[in-house]
Amino acid sequence: MDMWWKVGLVLVMFWGLTSSEDREEHRESPPRTAMLRAPVETLDFGFVPSVVYETHAYYEPGPMGILFHMVHAFLYVVQPNPFPKDLIVKMVQQNMGGIKGDDYKKPENVVLLLQTIYYELGFIVLSVLGVFFVLLMPIVGLCFCVCRCCENCGGEMHQRQKKNGDCLRGFYMATLIATSVFLAVGVTVAYVANQNITSQIKSTRRLVSTNIRDLKAFANYTPAQIDYLTAQYTTAKNKVLSDLDNIGTLLGGQIHNKLESEVVPALDHALRMTAAMRETKESLESVSTSLETLQEGTGRLQVSLQSERVSLSNTLNDWACSNEDVTHTCNSIRGTLNQLALSANFNGLPDVEAPLANLDAVLKTDLSNIVQKGYSSFNDTPQLVREQTKGIVSEVKGLLDKSGAEIIGFTKMFPVEPALQNFSKFLTDSQKNIEAYYPQIDQLDFYRWIGCVLICCLVVLVLAFNFLGLLCGSCGYDKNSTPTTRGCLSNTGGNLLMASVGFSFIFSWVLMGVVVTTFIVGGNIEKLVCEPLANRQIFKIIDTPYMVHPTKKNFLPGMLFQDPNIDLTIGSMYRDCYENNGLYSALQLETKFNFNKFLNATVFNPEIGDIFNNVNVDLQGMLLLEQEGKDNLIDFANTGIGDIDYQAYLTEVNKGVTVVDLLSYANELDAQADNLPRGALENALKGHASSIRQIHKDQVVPMEQAMKFVKARSNLNQSIRQLEKTSRELPVKVTNVLNAIEAAEYLISNNASHVVKQESDKFIKKIIGYFSQYTEWVKHSLAMEVAQCKPISNIVDSAEIVACSFIVDSVNTFWFGLGGCCVLLIPSIIMSVKLAKFYRRMDTEDVFDDSMDVVVSGCHNEPLYGINNPMMSSYPSYDTMRWYPRASAPPRQPDW
Numbered sequence: 017m018d019m020w021w022k023v024g025l026v027l028v029m030f031w032g033l034t035s036s037e038d039r040e041e042h043r044e045s046p047p048r049t050a051m052l053r054a055p056v057e058t059l060d061f062g063f064v065p066s067v068v069y070e071t072h073a074y075y076e077p078g079p080m081g082i083l084f085h086m087v088h089a090f091l092y093v094v095q096p097n098p099f100p101k102d103l104i105v106k107m108v109q110q111n112m113g114g115i116k117g118d119d120y121k122k123p124e125n126v127v128l129l130l131q132t133i134y135y136e137l138g139f140i141v142l143s144v145l146g147v148f149f150v151l152l153m154p155i156v157g158l159c160f161c162v163c164r165c166c167e168n169c170g171g172e173m174h175q176r177q178k179k180n181g182d183c184l185r186g187f188y189m190a191t192l193i194a195t196s197v198f199l200a201v202g203v204t205v206a207y208v209a210n211q212n213i214t215s216q217i218k219s220t221r222r223l224v225s226t227n228i229r230d231l232k233a234f235a236n237y238t239p240a241q242i243d244y245l246t247a248q249y250t251t252a253k254n255k256v257l258s259d260l261d262n263i264g265t266l267l268g269g270q271i272h273n274k275l276e277s278e279v280v281p282a283l284d285h286a287l288r289m290t291a292a293m294r295e296t297k298e299s300l301e302s303v304s305t306s307l308e309t310l311q312e313g314t315g316r317l318q319v320s321l322q323s324e325r326v327s328l329s330n331t332l333n334d335w336a337c338s339n340e341d342v343t344h345t346c347n348s349i350r351g352t353l354n355q356l357a358l359s360a361n362f363n364g365l366p367d368v369e370a371p372l373a374n375l376d377a378v379l380k381t382d383l384s385n386i387v388q389k390g391y392s393s394f395n396d397t398p399q400l401v402r403e404q405t406k407g408i409v410s411e412v413k414g415l416l417d418k419s420g421a422e423i424i425g426f427t428k429m430f431p432v433e434p435a436l437q438n439f440s441k442f443l444t445d446s447q448k449n450i451e452a453y454y455p456q457i458d459q460l461d462f463y464r465w466i467g468c469v470l471i472c473c474l475v476v477l478v479l480a481f482n483f484l485g486l487l488c489g490s491c492g493y494d495k496n497s498t499p500t501t502r503g504c505l506s507n508t509g510g511n512l513l514m515a516s517v518g519f520s521f522i523f524s525w526v527l528m529g530v531v532v533t534t535f536i537v538g539g540n541i542e543k544l545v546c547e548p549l550a551n552r553q554i555f556k557i558i559d560t561p562y563m564v565h566p567t568k569k570n571f572l573p574g575m576l577f578q579d580p581n582i583d584l585t586i587g588s589m590y591r592d593c594y595e596n597n598g599l600y601s602a603l604q605l606e607t608k609f610n611f612n613k614f615l616n617a618t619v620f621n622p623e624i625g626d627i628f629n630n631v632n633v634d635l636q637g638m639l640l641l642e643q644e645g646k647d648n649l650i651d652f653a654n655t656g657i658g659d660i661d662y663q664a665y666l667t668e669v670n671k672g673v674t675v676v677d678l679l680s681y682a683n684e685l686d687a688q689a690d691n692l693p694r695g696a697l698e699n700a701l702k703g704h705a706s707s708i709r710q711i712h713k714d715q716v717v718p719m720e721q722a723m724k725f726v727k728a729r730s731n732l733n734q735s736i737r738q739l740e741k742t743s744r745e746l747p748v749k750v751t752n753v754l755n756a757i758e759a760a761e762y763l764i765s766n767n768a769s770h771v772v773k774q775e776s777d778k779f780i781k782k783i784i785g786y787f788s789q790y791t792e793w794v795k796h797s798l799a800m801e802v803a804q805c806k807p808i809s810n811i812v813d814s815a816e817i818v819a820c821s822f823i824v825d826s827v828n829t830f831w832f833g834l835g836g837c838c839v840l841l842i843p844s845i846i847m848s849v850k851l852a853k854f855y856r857r858m859d860t861e862d863v864f865d866d867s868m869d870v871v872v873s874g875c876h877n878e879p880l881y882g883i884n885n886p887m888m889s890s891y892p893s894y895d896t897m898r899w900y901p902r903a904s905a906p907p908r909q910p911d912w
Contacts, residue, residue, distance in 0.1 A: 059255060059786060061248045061793050064801040067237040071226040073813030075821045080212055080829070083205060084821075087828045091539055094138035099548045103131050105560050139539055146532035149838065150525045157521025182495070185854040189486065192513075192847035196482045199840045203475040205833030209826045210468040216822035217461050221454065223814045228447045230807040235436040235443070241802045245794050246423050249619075252790040253416050256783050260409045263779070264402030270775040271768070272397040278763050279640060282756035283390050286641055286649070289753055290384040292742065293652055297379060299739045300372045313719040318358050320711045321674070324704065325356045331700045342692050349688055349701070355676040356708070374655035378648060386645035393638050400638075411627050419618050468830065471530060474523040475837045481516030482844060485509045489855035499858035510856030513848040520841045520848075528838045534831035538824055546820035555587035573604075582607050593809035601799035602808075615794060619787040638764050641757045653750040660739065678712035 077084055107128050133140065163169035259266055329350070337346035489509025497503065548554040557563065564571045565580075572589065574580030584604045592602035600606070682705040689701035 057255075057786075059251055059789050061251055061790070062244075064244055064797050065237060065240050066801065067233045067804070069230040069233065069804075069806050069810065071223065071230050071807065071810040071814065073223075073810045073817060075817045077821065077825070080208070080825075083209070083829045083832075084825045087825065087832045088542075090832060091542055091828070094142060094539065095135075095543050096138075097135050099544075099551075099553045100131070100135050101548075101553060101557055103128065103135065104557055105563065107132075108563060109566075136540075139536060143532055143536055146528055146535070146835075149528045150532065153521065153525040153528065157518075160521065161518075181854070185851065188847050188851040188854070189490065192482060192844065192851055193486060195840050195844045195847060196479055196486070199475060199479050199482075199837050199844060202833045202836035202840065203472050203479065206475075206830050206837070207469070207472045207833075209829035209833060210465060210472070212829075213823060213826040214461055214465050216818075216826065217457065220818050220822065221451075223818065224450060225447070227807060227811055227814055228443050230810060231443050232440050234803065234805070234807050235440045238803045239433050239436060241797075245797055245802065248793070249420050249423055249790060252619075252786045253420055255786050256416060257413060259779075259783060259786075260412055263405055263409060264398035264400075266782075267405070267775055267779045268398030268401030270778065271401065271771055272395070274771045274775065275394070275397070275760075275764060275768070279394050279760040282753070282760040283387055283394070283640060285749075285753045285756055286390070286645065287384065287387045289649060289652065289750070290387065292746075292749075293375065293379055293383070296655075296739065296742055297372070297375050299736075299742075300368050300375060303736060303739070304368050304372060310719055313715060314358060317674075317711070317715045317719065320715060321356045321358070324707055324711065325353050327707075328356075328704045329353055331697070331704065334697065334700075337697065342697065345688050345692060349685065352676075352681070352684075355681060356674075356678075358674060368660055371655050371660060375652070378651045378655060381644060381648040381651075383645055383648050386642050386648070389642070390640040390645075394640060397638075408627055415623055415627075422618050423615070471527065471834065474519070474527060475834070478516045478519050478523070478841065478844065481512045481519065482848065485512035485516060485848065485852075485855070488512060489851065493855060500860065502855070502857040506855045507857040510852040510854075513852040513855065517845050517848045517852075520845050524838055524841045527834055527841075531831045531835040531838055534827055535835065538827040538831060541824050542820070542828055546816070546824055549816050549820065552587060552590070555585070555590060559585035559587050573607075576603065577608055579608075589805075590809055590812060593805040593807075594813075596804045596806040598797075598799050598801060599803040599805040599808075602805050611794075611798065615791050619791060638761075640761050640764075646754060646757070649750045649753060653747050674716060678708050678716055682706070682708040682712070 106124075110124055110128065160169055332346045332350045332353075337343060486509065488505050489512075492503045492505025492507070492509055494503060494506070497506075545554070548557075558571055561569045565574070568574045568580035570580045570582060570584060572586050573582035573584040576584075582604060584607075589602045593599075600611075605611075685701055685705040685708070689698045689705065692698045692701070
């Protein structure tokens with residue numbers, strides 16, 4: 017339960033918050049879900065101040081891990097059954113009030129008892145064997161001692177000679193050496209485990225220190241993290257204020273964009289009509305100028321052609337043409353005189369002065385400037401919105417300031433910082449109290465270490481006698497010596513081996529008692545506590561509904577909040593803290609104090625929506641095209657350009673200036689003159705040809721240029737056709753432009769309120785979206801970054817490391833090594849007793865009589881199994897087995 021009071025102390029900072037739930041119920045109205053879906057600009061709230069915890073709750077045992085794994089494997093063989101979660105739950109729930117009277121005889125309790133025995137069967141069997149060892153070993157040792165005192169059980173100081181004696185001695189010695197080596201390994205394992213406990217207990221101080229420092233850091237950083245959360249409301253607020261300050265651009269701009277598709281095209285058409293007016297005027301001026309030029313030139317050209325035709329006719333009437341040789345040529349030329357005449361008659365074309373004058377009057381009104389005023393009026397929509405929403409913006413700003421003050425005031429309402437300061441002080445005092453116990457812990461650990469070393473020394477004592485006995489016996493053994501003549505060193509080795517046997521009988525049952533006790537305790541703790549704690553199965557037992565109390569569903573919330581119905585478990589809290597999530601989510605504090613609801617109720621103030629719902633931007637005063645502009649367009653359509661006879665113009669323009677091309681006519685005249693005899697007639701005709709060329713150059717060419725090219729290099733024909741097309745389409749275009757302007761003005765006057773409402777809703781969603789980002793960020797930060805409870809899981813993990821990895825694993829390794837030594841003491845006893853016969857000096861020995869071919873107390877000449885003994889050659893031979901049934905030493909010759 018130590019973990020839980022620490023958790024409870026951590027929760028001190030939240031105690032005030034849990035009491036405010038009722039006071040905030042009226043503010044928990046959720047915001048409109050539609051507003052939370054508005055796509056808005058992503059805000060950057062920065063990073064919550066984080067703390068790096070020092071504790072690394074991880075233990076790597078190093079080489080000791082091999083021994084720990086061996087012990088775990090042995091315990092798995094002893095107890096292969098899975099963790100009995102259901103069995104423990106049933107036992108606790110069925111006997112929650114304790115076993116009274118004959119309750120143990122109830123069938124359900126009997127079943128549970130049998131299931132428990134089945135689960136503990138491996139421990140029970142080994143424990144029974146250990147108890148038998150503890151009980152029987154002293155008895156066997158006592159019987160063995162008495163038996164040897166009676167010269168039985170190998171106690172007689174006589175060694176019968178066998179032909180495989182050397183092989184037996186070698187086998188016993190090798191077996192004893194191997195057994196002793198394994199004994200040494202076992203006692204070394206026990207000693208290392210004992211030393212590991214001492215060294216790891218010192219490491220426990222580091223874990224305690226770092227865990228307390230982490231809890232202090234947790235307490236110190238939490239207020240700053242909470243302040244940072246509340247301070248970031250300013251980020252969302254400033255963004256909202258920025259948008260409110262730019263409401264003309266944002267809201268008015270969106271309204272402008274919505275109306276733009278109808279308004280701008282209408283104004284564009286009206287603006288294009290001003291260009292059409294100018295183009296029409298230019299075309300009319302070109303036609304008028306060309307017509308004047310052509311009419312003036314036509315008069316002069318007609319006089320010149322008439323004069324030239326009369327002069328040429330007079331020349332042809334000269335007497336020179338009466339000559340038969342030139343008569344034909346003169347007649348031919350006389351027949352072409354009528355070609356020297358005009359083809360087009362421009363004097364009969366109607367003038368365009370009246371339409372041009374009307375158009376000049378229309379252009380006196382600057383329609384372009386009027387249209388630009390319409391553009392300017394429409395583009396002033398953002399400014400109009402800004403002016404008409406000044407009061408609304410000021411109200412919203414006031415509400416935002418009020419919400420910010422409420423959030424800050426709410427966080428300051430609870431004594432979080434004093435509670436955390438008290439908690440830090442408590443941690444400091446607790447650390448001092450814990451450190452005050454360190455000398456006592458060290459002293460107790462020293463006593464424990466001394467006790468375990470003494471226990472190991474008992475095994476080392478047996479080992480010492482074994483190795484000394486083997487050393488002395490092996491070094492002092494002489495194969496040529498008889499059992500009765502063995503040396504002192506060999507005899508000492510045998511005595512040391514028997515001493516190891518005696519100490520083995522004396523201490524083995526004590527060692528086994530220690531092994532059985534630590535095995536039962538340490539093994540069951542490993543299987544029932546450490547393993548389920550490592551795989552978190554133990555949490556499932558504690559989190560079982562109604563496990564602790566029949567009326568309380570969940571243990572943890574019942575202890576922390578006095579509300580066992582909250583769906584909070586130790587396992588879920590540990591997982592959240594292990595992942596370094598916030599304590600707010602780990603303890604599900606939203607069930608007692610839903611800060612998100614409070615924040616939503618404060619930030620998503622319904623008054624803001626009500627204020628924006630009353631937004632009414634009046635665009636009825638917007639005038640796209642003044643009446644003067646509309647009249648100007650109508651006057652343009654009525655200028656009279658449609659009354660011009662464009663077909664007459666096209667007919668005359670498509671004609672040539674003269675009937676015949678004067679240059680061709682002059683060239684032909686020159687050719688005909690060349691066919692005449694040289695003389696005055698030829699020269700006269702050539703002179704006429706030259707005059708005709710001069711007329712073409714001076715008069716016809718300018719007229720042709722006037723017909724083909726006018727201002728801006730526009731072809732007269734094209735200008736007339738363009739005027740014809742314009743006059744035909746002009747009424748329709750003017751009507752369409754006026755209709756478009758009227759439609760746009762109608763849209764602004766009658767449907768603008770709908771657009772304003774629609775765009776206002778979008779603007780509200782955008783504003784609410786900023787606060788939605790803030791609340792979501794706060795929710796995530798509370799769950800993941802504020803008051804990260806990694807120290808709580810570190811306390812659990814540290815407790816597991818200290819209790820299981822440092823202590824239980826070492827204790828289990830200790831009894832594992834010591835238990836192996838106890839088991840190996842049995843073959844050590846047997847081999848020591850057997851091998852001591854080959855090292856100790858005997859009182860009697862077996863010899864062989866050659867004549868009788870039986871064993872006698874002496875030797876024979878050619879020993880078959882016996883050993884040559886010159887000292888016995890002077891004594892008579894006799895049958896020791898016959899005379900001394902126990903093969904005791906026979907009396908010497910003088911005693912007969």
